[in-house]
Amino acid sequence: MSNPANNNTYPAYEKVMAARDAAKLTAVDYIRSLFGDSFIELHGDRRFADDKAIVAGLGMLHDTPVTVIGIEKGRNTKERMDRNFGQAHPEGYRKALRLMKQAEKFRRPVLCLVDTSGAYPGIGAEERGQGQAIAENLMEMMTLKTPVLTILIGEGGSGGALALAVADEVWMLENSVYSVISPEGCASILWKDSAKAPQAAEALKMTAQDLFDLGVIERIIRQPKAEDKAMFESLRLLVLRTFEKNAALSDAELIEQRYQRFRKIGTSHIK
Amino acid sequence: MDFFAFVKPKNELEGSAEKQQNKPFVPEEMWVKCPNCNTLLLTTDMEENLHVCTHCEHHFRMTSKQRIELLADRDSFQEYDAQLQSTNLLDFPGYDEKLEKAKKKGNESVRCGVCTMDSVRTVLCVMDADFMMGSMGTVTGEKITRAFEYATEQRLPVVICTVSGGARMQEGILSLMQMAKTSGAVKRHSDAGLLYITVLTDPTTGGVTASFAMEGDIILAEPNALVAFAGPRVIEQTMRQKLPKDFQTSEFVLQKGFIDAVVPRSALKSTLVKLLRMHGYEEVK
Numbered sequence: 001m002s003n004p005a006n007n008n009t010y011p012a013y014e015k016v017m018a019a020r021d022a023a024k025l026t027a028v029d030y031i032r033s034l035f036g037d038s039f040i041e042l043h044g045d046r047r048f049a050d051d052k053a054i055v056a057g058l059g060m061l062h063d064t065p066v067t068v069i070g071i072e073k074g075r076n077t078k079e080r081m082d083r084n085f086g087q088a089h090p091e092g093y094r095k096a097l098r099l100m101k102q103a104e105k106f107r108r109p110v111l112c113l114v115d116t117s118g119a120y121p122g123i124g125a126e127e128r129g130q131g132q133a134i135a136e137n138l139m140e141m142m143t144l145k146t147p148v149l150t151i152l153i154g155e156g157g158s159g160g161a162l163a164l165a166v167a168d169e170v171w172m173l174e175n176s177v178y179s180v181i182s183p184e185g186c187a188s189i190l191w192k193d194s195a196k197a198p199q200a201a202e203a204l205k206m207t208a209q210d211l212f213d214l215g216v217i218e219r220i221i222r223q224p225k226a227e228d229k230a231m232f233e234s235l236r237l238l239v240l241r242t243f244e245k246n247a248a249l250s251d252a253e254l255i256e257q258r259y260q261r262f263r264k265i266g267t268s269h270i271k
Numbered sequence: 272m273d274f275f276a277f278v279k280p281k282n283e284l285e286g287s288a289e290k291q292q293n294k295p296f297v298p299e300e301m302w303v304k305c306p307n308c309n310t311l312l313l314t315t316d317m318e319e320n321l322h323v324c325t326h327c328e329h330h331f332r333m334t335s336k337q338r339i340e341l342l343a344d345r346d347s348f349q350e351y352d353a354q355l356q357s358t359n360l361l362d363f364p365g366y367d368e369k370l371e372k373a374k375k376k377g378n379e380s381v382r383c384g385v386c387t388m389d390s391v392r393t394v395l396c397v398m399d400a401d402f403m404m405g406s407m408g409t410v411t412g413e414k415i416t417r418a419f420e421y422a423t424e425q426r427l428p429v430v431i432c433t434v435s436g437g438a439r440m441q442e443g444i445l446s447l448m449q450m451a452k453t454s455g456a457v458k459r460h461s462d463a464g465l466l467y468i469t470v471l472t473d474p475t476t477g478g479v480t481a482s483f484a485m486e487g488d489i490i491l492a493e494p495n496a497l498v499a500f501a502g503p504r505v506i507e508q509t510m511r512q513k514l515p516k517d518f519q520t521s522e523f524v525l526q527k528g529f530i531d532a533v534v535p536r537s538a539l540k541s542t543l544v545k546l547l548r549m550h551g552y553e554e555v556k
Contacts, residue, residue: 119481121501122510126519129529131480131500138454139486143462158438158447159481159500166451180447180478181440189440190365204443205361216444259459262452263416266409266445269358 010198015207016183018175019154020117025226026086027055027070027113030153033224033232034111034239035059035068044095048128051092053084053116056099058108061240067103069096069164070113073154086155087120090133093163097137100144109147109243112164117182119160134163141166142262143255147246149239151221152176152208168246168258171219172208178216179206216265305329307495321536330493330536332473335382335399338432342540343386343395350384352417357410359441366441369403376401380411380435383418385427389544390554394422396431398479404436407479411439412449415483419456419467428466428552430543433484437477450482457486466550468543471498471521471530489546490530492521493539498530 018024031039038060043050056069073086080086096112103110119130141148150167156178172178181189183201188194205211208220224231246254303314307329317324321341322331333341339348357379359366380402386395396418398405415431422429438446460467469487474497481500484490492498499519507514517523521533534542 119500121506123506123512123514123518126499126501126506127527129485129524129527132485132529134481134500135454135483135485138451138482139458139461142451142455142458159450159478162447162450163481166454178444180438180443186440199364203361203363204440206444211444214444216448259455262448262455265448265452266360266442267413269360270355270410270413 010202012177012201012204012207012210013183013198015175016155016177016197016201019177021175022075024154024175025224026075027072027115027153028075029226030113030151031055031057031059031068031070033226034061034236035066039068042099045091045098047094048091049089051084051089051095052082053086053088053120054092054095056095061236061243064240064243065106065108066111066243067099067108068111068113069099070153071116071161071164073115084120086116087118088116088160088163089120089122089125090128090130093119093133093137096164097133097140100141100148104144104146107146109149109247110144110167111239112148112150112167114150114152114156114161114164115154115176116157116160117155118157119163134159137163138166142258145251145254147243147254148258149242152178152217157182166258166262168254168261169218169242170216171221172211172217173221173223174208175223176208177201177206178208178211179204214266303331323536328494328535330473330495332400332434334401335377335397338397338472339382339386339395341536342388342397342430342432342543344388344390348384348386348395350382351421352383352414353378355379355410355414357408357442360409360445361441361443363441363443369441373402378402379414380405380407380439381414383414385421387555388430388540388547391544391547391552392427392555393547393552394418394425394427394429396429398432398434400434403439405434405479406436406439407446407449408439408442409445409449412446412452415449415453416456419453419460422465423456423460423463426463426465428468428547428550429460430468430470431483431487432470432472433475433479434472435475435477435479435484437479447478450478453483454486457483461486461488466547466552468546470534470539470543472496474499474502476500476502485529491532491534491539491542492524492530494521494533494535496521498524 041057055072074080074083148167150165150170152172183197184194186200187196211217305324308327310326381398383396468489471492476499
């Protein structure tokens with residue numbers, strides 16, 4: 001069977017393949033490149049466990065302490081098993097929320113790095129309230145009184161990605177995707193044929209450019225390489241500038257701005 | 272089909288061929304077979320019993336109209352935003368046809384308005400499985416958001432009865448964003464010190480579970496409703512795990528600590544009214 005990704009009639013699916021490319025940088029690479037040795041990892045949700053699919057902690061962006069939370073898929077087979085392929089359990093989302101609340105307390109901005117095919121669909125996850133954990137993050141992030149910025153660095157799979165993306169701004173790398181459902185899942189439900197994923201990827205409008213055009217994200221970022229120091233320095237400055245801009249707002253202004261950001265999405269056709 | 276539409280068989284009439292053989296002169300809509308105990312029930316008996324099986328207490332699904340009649344005082348429901356219509360925002364293949372078909376049954380997957388319950392004034396939103404399996408599109412999210420904004424402004428409580436297959440994938444990322452949007456509106460209502468009660472009915476899954484369904488101050492569920500984030504078929508297929516008995520039922524999520532109570536339909540309105548009164552919401556004269 002030919003690889004549908006090679007077919008130029010489905011450029012969206014090529015982006016899906018690029019977003020899933022195992023050779024690309026993962027969250028820990030971005031954390032290392034952005035924060036260097038200053039990063040200190042913080043573990044656990046204080047309720048059940050430490051979810052290794054989510055890497056979180058503190059680091060310095062130049063002189064600014066930042067809380068950084070990333071979904072980590074792992075860079076080789078062993079790591080990927082260890083990280084549950086970047087599919088978080090409820091305790092992962094609860095760890096993220098705990099550290100966001102901590103960031104609010106100490107007036108630190110929050111940077112989220114999203115790369116997941118989705119929240120883990122398994123027995124333990126359901127037993128421990130996957131839906132509730134995501135819902136709580138959406139609600140609490142909406143009024144978090146500190147700047148929040150989310151960057152999609154690979155896959156943005158549905159509620160499991162959104163649970164870290166209720167932010168003042170959401171940016172996407174040029175080869176990342178963000179969708180309500182995977183193109184395979186969509187094709188198998190709608191057309192009973194997961195091989196039609198390339199068509200589904202087009203229909204879902206899930207590339208960075210699509211989302212920018214739909215007004216769902218603020219910025220598309222050039223795909224960096226690990227050794228590209230200049231690129232990471234400019235990303236660092238861009239992130240800092242965005243934090244500074246939002247930190248200058250009053251709490252009420254910041255929260256109103258975040259609410260309106262989501263309030264207006266997809267309403268242009270609604271009278 | 273919507274994301275989770277396949278998770279549970281619909282409580283539809285089954286075995287009609289057999290019935291026609293046995294009772295050739297009786298119109299089949301006179302009878303309904305309980306999907307739980309297989310008893311053949313007179314439709315009128317089942318309806319008079321609040322759409323609950325008279326034999327085994329299985330709760331049949333209700334349309335939004337039936338549920339509004341169940342909960343709101345007679346003629347008290349004033350619907351808002353009924354004019355809002357879903358459109359094919361992303362030119363998604365096949366969505367126009369699906370919408371056209373769905374609109375024959377109702378105008379959206381949720382109806383929102385204000386009513387009184389035993390004379391207590393409340394905002395009431397009722398989802399409807401007949402409209403694309405209660406899936407949440409941009410109009411669904413907008414109507415729920417407006418309902419919360421109105422309730423916040425008027426200092427009213429909100430009661431939502433959920434039934435949903437999840438986010439509506441034909442609206443792509445815009446449907447996903449409704450989870451954040453509705454959650455923001457719930458939070459504002461909550462921060463204003465107002466009461467929000469959710470009633471989970473069969474099935475409540477996906478993006479609705481992972482947003483406003485699980486954000487109530489008090490979360491009730493009807494007996495034996497499917498309550499899940501990922502539906503059982505998704506879990507079985509992707510994880511190849513055998514699921515425990517009664518997994519993801521109302522009783523299961525109650526035992527796991529994620530809802531406050533399982534309330535039979537016969538006690539639903541009185542329970543809601545009690546809760547509203549205990550939060551200081553008074554009768555309107």
